[in-house]
Amino acid sequence: MTAIAIARRPDRPALVRAVCVREWREALANKLLVGMTLLPPFVILLAGITAVAAAAVNPPSERDVQALYAAAPAVQGLDPKEAVQGFIATYFLILFMLIPTVVPLTMAIYSVIGEKQMRTLEPLLAAPVGVGELLFAKSIASTVPSVIVTWTAYAIYLASVASLGSRAAVNAVTAPRWILAIVVMVPLLTLLSVNLGILISTRVNDVRVAQQIGGLVVVPVVGIGIAQVTGRVVINNEGFLQFSLFLIAADLVVFWLAKLAFQRENILVRWR
Amino acid sequence: MKTVLRTEKLTKRFGALTAVDGVDLEVREGEVFGYLGPNGAGKTTTLRLLCALIAPTSGGAEVAGFRLGREDAQIRAQVGILTEQPGLYERQSAWENLIFYATLYGLGGPTARAQSERFLRLMGLWERRFEAVATFSRGMKQKMAIARSALHEPRILFLDEPTTGLDPDAAKTVREFIVALRGEGRTVFLCTHNLDEADRLCDRIAFFRHKIIRIDTPDHLRAELYGRATEFRLMPSPRPEDLVRVKAVPGVHDARLENGSIIVEAPDPLRTNPLLIRTLIDGGAQIAFVTERKPHLEDVYLKIVEGHA
Numbered sequence: 363m364t365a366i367a368i369a370r371r372p373d374r375p376a377l378v379r380a381v382c383v384r385e386w387r388e389a390l391a392n393k394l395l396v397g398m399t400l401l402p403p404f405v406i407l408l409a410g411i412t413a414v415a416a417a418a419v420n421p422p423s424e425r426d427v428q429a430l431y432a433a434a435p436a437v438q439g440l441d442p443k444e445a446v447q448g449f450i451a452t453y454f455l456i457l458f459m460l461i462p463t464v465v466p467l468t469m470a471i472y473s474v475i476g477e478k479q480m481r482t483l484e485p486l487l488a489a490p491v492g493v494g495e496l497l498f499a500k501s502i503a504s505t506v507p508s509v510i511v512t513w514t515a516y517a518i519y520l521a522s523v524a525s526l527g528s529r530a531a532v533n534a535v536t537a538p539r540w541i542l543a544i545v546v547m548v549p550l551l552t553l554l555s556v557n558l559g560i561l562i563s564t565r566v567n568d569v570r571v572a573q574q575i576g577g578l579v580v581v582p583v584v585g586i587g588i589a590q591v592t593g594r595v596v597i598n599n600e601g602f603l604q605f606s607l608f609l610i611a612a613d614l615v616v617f618w619l620a621k622l623a624f625q626r627e628n629i630l631v632r633w634r
Numbered sequence: 635m636k637t638v639l640r641t642e643k644l645t646k647r648f649g650a651l652t653a654v655d656g657v658d659l660e661v662r663e664g665e666v667f668g669y670l671g672p673n674g675a676g677k678t679t680t681l682r683l684l685c686a687l688i689a690p691t692s693g694g695a696e697v698a699g700f701r702l703g704r705e706d707a708q709i710r711a712q713v714g715i716l717t718e719q720p721g722l723y724e725r726q727s728a729w730e731n732l733i734f735y736a737t738l739y740g741l742g743g744p745t746a747r748a749q750s751e752r753f754l755r756l757m758g759l760w761e762r763r764f765e766a767v768a769t770f771s772r773g774m775k776q777k778m779a780i781a782r783s784a785l786h787e788p789r790i791l792f793l794d795e796p797t798t799g800l801d802p803d804a805a806k807t808v809r810e811f812i813v814a815l816r817g818e819g820r821t822v823f824l825c826t827h828n829l830d831e832a833d834r835l836c837d838r839i840a841f842f843r844h845k846i847i848r849i850d851t852p853d854h855l856r857a858e859l860y861g862r863a864t865e866f867r868l869m870p871s872p873r874p875e876d877l878v879r880v881k882a883v884p885g886v887h888d889a890r891l892e893n894g895s896i897i898v899e900a901p902d903p904l905r906t907n908p909l910l911i912r913t914l915i916d917g918g919a920q921i922a923f924v925t926e927r928k929p930h931l932e933d934v935y936l937k938i939v940e941g942h943a
Contacts, residue, residue: 370711384726388726480722482723484721485717488715490740627687630682
């Protein structure tokens, strides 16, 4: 009797769907991971709404206004109360750009280090799937929820500013450049963070160490954001396009590096 | 029988260590092939090589009709592997684990569900299919891992220590499963330290310590090392003249008294034993029973593997 195997290479959509469903189930069952994922957007959202609301209630002093004009020449000429609200609303938008760097990093790190710790990688790699495909599926599994969390937080923030803030604050958070940043740059930043998380996870075994190393990715984002708010750097349309192209290139390079590190033999023989 | 696995001077080195050294093997379709060796002998490395998980340093192999190094994805689709660790997603249910792996092996929805049900029932886990694997005992997890490795009906199933740490009941289920696979014409490549299990299950055995030391059937290995012996239990105990008569029978190489029995060594017991029985009865002896005397495979293993070291 000749035995017949019924297996074949899965098609990519089925593989991505299976990996996503499994990783999301795993993530939802891990209370620590859920907490670490939701805490940063919750804190940023709460602080942002509170600050905008507080600025509406408490008019700024003359000294505050002068300090604001000095720090952010872009808001000079506006009504002081509106300017403060606009400044605060924009400042917290920058913090929103931190969500796609912090949240997916945690998920991506757990996605690889978690599998290392559970020793589930060997049977996974024994399946007839390419490591690139597996890595792509894992990237998507971490990217999608992070983007949804960021967009949801932004939507809540937008609604809150619209109901609590001044016209200047609403104009600040609905500026086309910021909406474009949220729509385009959030997924690109998320992918970068995910693939950095995976790359780091191939080299370390401890979630905390991986998070500390991965945390460095927020530094340039914060720097650019502060420079933009304080008027030191004005990101115009051309600058925005260049930064987006840079992110796409960085995404591809980091994914390629992660794919290089995520090889069957490396994982089985060298990862401990 | 067709050859389903063939290696040619298969070698794997890690730096200065040669884990697998020029292995030449031929495994036939439908046989249970035992792979026995001490810890650190390179058994797991061999399995990983044959499942296209790691690349050989030199040499080659053809697994289930596909060439190692050129058709690795096809090899992985045709083989199943039970690794040393069950490696299950513990927060997820048994059902979710199997459906996930069925998808990775390209089984469509209805086939994935049918295969998952089949193997959960075979392993006696169907009633607990919706429970998180973390709540399972070690034996249940091992059975789950075996179900996962066989889910896609592989032509060759590589099992690394499948019954280690299992209670007798779970070990029996696993052994019966291996026998059932052989009945379906599937090949089982069994790495084990359990020599009794290897003796019971394997059609052929390879003794291995970085390289192949010997390959043969358990019976041939025994016969070659210890000859073929038969125990004649007499009632009352044998007399000296019984031993003299036995030694005089043609074909007998040696005979001795041992705990109320006569132990006879003869290369062809099928021909010699009827003559011996007649001789003893004619001499007035009462025979209680006649048994083939088999040395334990453990003795054979120690003699070959330790002797080779």
